[in-house]
Amino acid sequence: MVPAMAKRSPLMSEATYHILAALLEGPLHGYGIIKRTQELSGGRVRLAVGTLYGALDRMTGDGLIAVDREETVDGRQRRYFRITDEGHRAVSQEAARMARAAEIVRGRMVARPGTAPA
Amino acid sequence: MSAEVTAGHGPRRSPLERRYEALLRIYPAAFRDRHGADIIGTLMETSTPGRRVPSPRETASLIREGLAARARQATESPVRWWADGLHLGVLILAVVHLVHVGADIVLQGRSSWPWVAVSMALTLALLRGRLWAALPLALGSAFVVSRAMLFGYAASADWPLLSNATVYHSWISLTPYWLMAAGVVVLAARRSRELQPRSWWWLALPVATFAGDALLGVDLYSELGSLGRAGLEGGLLLAGIWVTTVTRSPRWALAAAIYVLPGELSTIADLPQTLKSPMVTAYWAVLAVLLLAMAWIASRVRTDTGSGA
Numbered sequence: 001m002v003p004a005m006a007k008r009s010p011l012m013s014e015a016t017y018h019i020l021a022a023l024l025e026g027p028l029h030g031y032g033i034i035k036r037t038q039e040l041s042g043g044r045v046r047l048a049v050g051t052l053y054g055a056l057d058r059m060t061g062d063g064l065i066a067v068d069r070e071e072t073v074d075g076r077q078r079r080y081f082r083i084t085d086e087g088h089r090a091v092s093q094e095a096a097r098m099a100r101a102a103e104i105v106r107g108r109m110v111a112r113p114g115t116a117p118a
Numbered sequence: 119m120s121a122e123v124t125a126g127h128g129p130r131r132s133p134l135e136r137r138y139e140a141l142l143r144i145y146p147a148a149f150r151d152r153h154g155a156d157i158i159g160t161l162m163e164t165s166t167p168g169r170r171v172p173s174p175r176e177t178a179s180l181i182r183e184g185l186a187a188r189a190r191q192a193t194e195s196p197v198r199w200w201a202d203g204l205h206l207g208v209l210i211l212a213v214v215h216l217v218h219v220g221a222d223i224v225l226q227g228r229s230s231w232p233w234v235a236v237s238m239a240l241t242l243a244l245l246r247g248r249l250w251a252a253l254p255l256a257l258g259s260a261f262v263v264s265r266a267m268l269f270g271y272a273a274s275a276d277w278p279l280l281s282n283a284t285v286y287h288s289w290i291s292l293t294p295y296w297l298m299a300a301g302v303v304v305l306a307a308r309r310s311r312e313l314q315p316r317s318w319w320w321l322a323l324p325v326a327t328f329a330g331d332a333l334l335g336v337d338l339y340s341e342l343g344s345l346g347r348a349g350l351e352g353g354l355l356l357a358g359i360w361v362t363t364v365t366r367s368p369r370w371a372l373a374a375a376i377y378v379l380p381g382e383l384s385t386i387a388d389l390p391q392t393l394k395s396p397m398v399t400a401y402w403a404v405l406a407v408l409l410l411a412m413a414w415i416a417s418r419v420r421t422d423t424g425s426g427a
Contacts, residue, residue: 030160049161050179053153054186076159 012094015055018045020091023083027068133170144184146191189361195314203369205313207376208301209244211294213320216241220328221338233283247313249306260299264292290387293380355408368416378409
């Protein structure tokens with residue numbers, strides 16, 4: 001018997017979300033993804049290389065991203081990753097879910113005495 | 119940060135690059151084949167010029183993700199999760215049995231070499247996943263250690279070749295042996311020929327215990343030996359909790375339960391005696407809490423079904 005938890009789609013991790021967001025504008029290699037996620041998050045998200053490639057390996061296996069091409073720069077390999085249709089759909093759904101979640105709070109916020117409205 | 123290029127020899131590897139490559143060995147070979155060169159390239163790009171030692175942040179990340187990748191790889195075999203967990207559980211019981219046989223040799227200064235050979239053969243058979251070789255050895259071992267309960271101590275005292283073999287005088291103490299035998303019977307009955315061989319590192323445990331006894335004089339049953347064993351058990355159970363969280367597989371909880379539950383059963387059966395020692399009570403309570411935590415996490419995460427991933 002499959003437990004109830006198995007039927008619920010797991011929430012997307014923050015690393016996965018930011019990597020997919022970074023790839024929306026086009027294929028990037030590892031260092032490019034690290035820089036782009038840092039820019040998009042205003043410096044809040046700093047992916048360690050081990051964390052990045054663990055996530056890239058799982059996301060490739062899940063069909064969210066794919067290898068776009070490989071280049072050799074200064075004698076070193078650079079592999080570029082691109083977002084797939086499945087990845088595009090997943091990050092769009094996650095963004096919509098978070099927007100709905102944020103709306104629950106925003107719609108109920110009232111100005112409290114002594115605080116400026118948001 | 120770019121690599122130095124030497125004519126005809128490709129990029130010259132810096133000390134930092136060589137150290138990162140050494141850290142990459144934590145990852146499974148298949149993962150290194152897929153991403154190793156790319157990871158090194160990215161690590162070198164993110165490193166500040168002139169750096170010679172890997173950054174603590176990247177080191178911690180590589181160790182954590184490398185171990186997680188190994189744990190995930192273990193769940194990718196075609197073996198069903200419960201068969202894999204059962205295999206791991208009975209192997210742990212066999213390894214612990216071998217540890218005690220080694221300790222008996224050192225402490226008692228005597229040995230029953232056929233018994234040592236049977237114990238080693240059983241551990242090796244389970245280590246390599248050879249169930250049909252392990253089956254008679256596991257059943258035979260259970261009968262040998264139960265001989266006083268089955269046939270009376272006097273009748274079994276002079277069994278040829280086995281007079282110094284391990285023997286227990288209560289059924290509760292025999293639980294791990296019969297659990298191990300039952301586990302091997304179940305695995306053999308379902309023809310788990312596809313069981314994966316386990317790491318040779320499992321043999322480090324009996325070897326280290328034997329060396330500690332023989333060379334350093336650290337007796338397995340001494341205070342220091344007991345503390346070492348408790349620390350190792352606690353550490354392995356904590357590692358099991360982490361691996362269960364990472365892999366979302368209940369196999370590690372099953373293996374831990376096979377090892378811990380016979381001891382807990384024995385403790386409960388002799389509760390008044392156990393409660394006299396706060397240390398012993400705390401020890402078994404901590405093991406129980408860690409096991410329950412692992413079981414709870416295993417029940418919360420996705421159960422791996424179907425292919426046994």
